[in-house]
Amino acid sequence: MSATKAKVAVHKFSSCDGCQLAFLNMGEDLLALFDQVDIIHFAEAGPLNREASVDISFVEGSLSTPEDIHRIKKIREKSRYVTTIGACATAGGLQALRNVAQQDDWIQSVYATPQYISSLDQVMPIHEQIAVDFELRGCPVNTRQITAVLRSLLNGVTPVNEQDKVCMECKRQHEVCAMVARGLPCMGPVTRAGCGALCPGVGRDCYGCYGSAENANTASLGGRFHLLRLNQNQVRHRFVSFNGADPVFASAGSMGTGKND
Amino acid sequence: MTEKREIRIKVPLLARVEGEGALDLVISNNRIETLNLRIFEPPRLFEKLLEGREYQEVPDIVARICGICPVAYQMSAVNALEQIFNVQPDPWVHAMRRVFYCGEWIQSHALHIHLLAAPDFLGFNSAPEMAGAYPDEVRRGLKLQSLGNDLIRLFGARSVHPVGARVGGFYRAPDQARVAELVSDLERALPDAAALISWVASLDLADEQQNFCSVSLRHDAEYPIMQSRLMSDHGLDLAIEDYEQKFTEFQVPHSTALHSSLDDRPYLVGPLARLNLNHELLPEATLSILRSTAIRFPSKNMFHSIVARAVEIHFAMLEAIRLLQHYSLPEAPYRDVKPRAGIGYGCTEAPRGLLWHKYETDSNGRIISARIVPPTSQNQARIEQDIAASLQNAGLDQAEAVLRLRAETVIRNYDPCISCATHFLRLKIDRH
Structure with a gap:
């Protein structure tokens, strides 16, 4: 490994936060992780620096507002590798079901004050807006998947893409x-x-x-x-x-x- | 004084909370002019996407509202659906659901105390940073968190979106050897949980009394986790079926989560509210540790929430041990269910407080409508009220950085779960 530690960010879009728990539920290994890499941005864990350049960005959640699209493009510019984590980031997640539903009916049946909230008409996985280097699937992903990808990237090898059934x-x-x-x-x-x-x-x-x-x-x-x-x-x-x-x-x-x- | 002092505090992204929120605060001439806990996490429309789904799918779908408290969602849902189908789960199922739920309390509370809240009280930005000065305390916390995850996994195979729960019971009963192992793990960790109570009680928590209304479930014989009645320290005593008569939800411009009120006033749910209303139902072993500290319940100091969480971790471990100690395999881990049309209600105590569900099904058990009220939307109005009071107490003439940290500490103290709060179905399509 190089003398300087790899810089890592964890970003969140529309999601349940469950895939970030693949980090936060590591137990004592979480401390080892913070030791081995520089966690630059990971709001739920504390570090805040959305704009910094990093080696690896992990992205949770799907895109569902105009602001999301702006933000993910920024993340792409600042990251050497972008890895999506979980069903929302990789395949839209449950909330993407609204893409195929009768949206207008939904809105009319439930809406009190529409002008307060802005939202795109389609919920999108990350790869629809930016080039993604690696995608991890699962609702949720687990710690084993995340550490395998991180290890591979830190060692300069392509992570194994699990495609079996x-x-x-x-x-x-x-x-x-x-x-x-x-x-x-x-x-x-x-x-x-x-x-x-x-x-x-x-x-x-x-x-x-x-x-x-x-x-x-x-x-x-x-x-x-x-x-x-x-x-x-x-x-x-x-x-x-x-x-x-x-x-x-x-x-x-x-x-x-x-x-x- | 004629000199005008204006402070604008903007926290564009709150750290160490679950989900994404911000705070806007304007203080002008020693008066708070604007105070918005801004929740901008986009809504995910869960109630709507449940419509037309089979009842068997509901526990797996609602789990996805929150990665930290999926068990709570599953348990509120199965309770509601069983009420519709008139199924009484047998005592084994009831006991094991309680254990499953204890796992989530332990996991979620340990995560909050160590990774989210404690750094505020000790002057750090994150738990790993805090681990430099408090290595044993942080490691102890992460170990307890893992133990909670192990308990969830015992029934659910994984701790985030577990797959073991079904309407009527569990898909499979855990085997006896694994249960025995976990019981001894829990017993070995009890001194850690006891030490945790003493540790958080010794933190430098601001001494600040506020007036608020605590609301929780209440059960005659046991510390409340699932069903029974709703109580408050202002005289509320209500069946969960009548929730909508007293509690109302409303929209505010700065939040994608609904606010909630009880008799038109803010109220508190969560560990402090539970302890305030039910502390005498705790086991003697937990109470005696609590007596050795300087903190007493009921408490009007919101910062005692962190102590309440530690107390509930100790309780949940004892409760899991009690219920698993004489574990034996049941004849069947679930009751067969015959769907029918109707309306049912489920209410359980998620780690962050009351989680109320209502479903209507057709005669095949398909969902016609769903309504879900999560704890954080119920606490939102109370959080804003608390920030205002707490900043007044601290003194609005303080430096901006001090006020900002104080406000953030107050927010984190509630362990707000913004992902939960924004499950809701308000949506504007903004076509560009």
Whole structure:
């Protein structure tokens, strides 16, 4: 490692703050982290310096106001590497569901004083506005994912891009298959690995919070869900939830049936 | 005096709070002219996106309102939905939900005390900076926080957006060996939790009495975590179903979170309010540590909130030990649920205070409408009232830096969760 410490920033946009907890929940390792790198900006942890130049920026949350777009462009200018953390930053998150909803109805039904608040008409993942060097998926991401990326970047190597399916992790852990053995509409066959197949581990079907894996055969899985007696709406909800702007899941959801026969 | 002194304090981004907020303060001629806790985190419209979803999806969706208190959201939701479907979870489920919730109190309170609040009282900008002078205290705090996360993970497989809770109970019961391990971890850490109470009680907390109304759940036999009735120290005694009769939410120009009032006045929710109303229900072991400090509850000093958090960590650890000590596997970790149409209410004590949910379902259990009132929007008006009082007490003629730090300390003292507060569905489409 070089003599000077790498400068790191953690930025937040529209989110639940849960992915930042992959840092704050490190326990005593958090102190080691602050020792090994220079944390320049991380509002929730204390350091404030939004404008500083850094080596690595971690970005949580999706873009949903005009000011957000201005701010993310600034972050890009000031950062050597930009890494998005989590479903909101990488795939819009749950709030991106409003992109496909009947927005005008929503507004009219709930609005008291509209002029107080400004918001874009689409919730966007970060890569829609700037070039992103690396994207971490998951709702939420975990500490293992974050430290792996940080370690790789500090050592000057490209981080490993996990693209396998949850099924692979699940099999390695010898879980009983939720779909084959119990007839549950498991998203494992199309969902990206990284969580450690937690849902099958507690005896339930995966609900897709890590977004789409490579070569995801969503049409076939959608067809299977219909055979498991899910109605069209239920199939759509399986695909379009926590990663509202994931293109693979979004198109599987908007096909409505997902049937390929 | 004829000389006019005007101070404008702008804190464009508050550090060490959850979510994004700012403070605008104008003091003119020793009078506060403007005081806005400005919350600009964009709204995420959760109530609206729940509509049309299946009841089984609700615990996983509402968890995403807040990364720090997902368990609270899940528990308020399952309680409300079970009320609609007329399901009584069995005693095992009730007890284990309490343990699950204790994990979140421990995690969230330890995080707040050490990473967010204590640096204010000891003159540091962050916990890692504070760790230079207080290495043992910071490490002890991070260890307790991890223990809380372990407890959540026991039921939920992960501590942020855990996946174990369902309407009717849990997907799977934790195995006995893991439970036994955690019980001994908790027992070993009890002296740390006791030392934490003494430590925060010895911090140099401003001695400042204020008048406010404390509101919390109240249970006859146990320190309140889930359901039962709403109480205040101003005579409120209300069923959670009647919440909307007494509490109102309203919009203010400077915030994307709604403000809340009880009988048209600000009120306090959270650990200090809970302790003020329920301290006698704490276990003797916790009370005796508290008696050895100089701090007494009920307290009208808002800065005693940090002590209340430490007290609740100790309580939550004892409670988890008590409920897990004779753990055995249940016949089934959940009750089967038959959906039906209706309206249900759930109210639990999130780490930051009352979290009230209301759902309406159709006969298939699909959500027709949802309303969620989180603790931070309830505290917003009280926070502004507190900043004004606290700055007056400190003296408005003080240097700007002093006033600024004081105001920020007051805000952080509430552990505001801005992500929670701005889950709401007010939205303006600004098309450029």
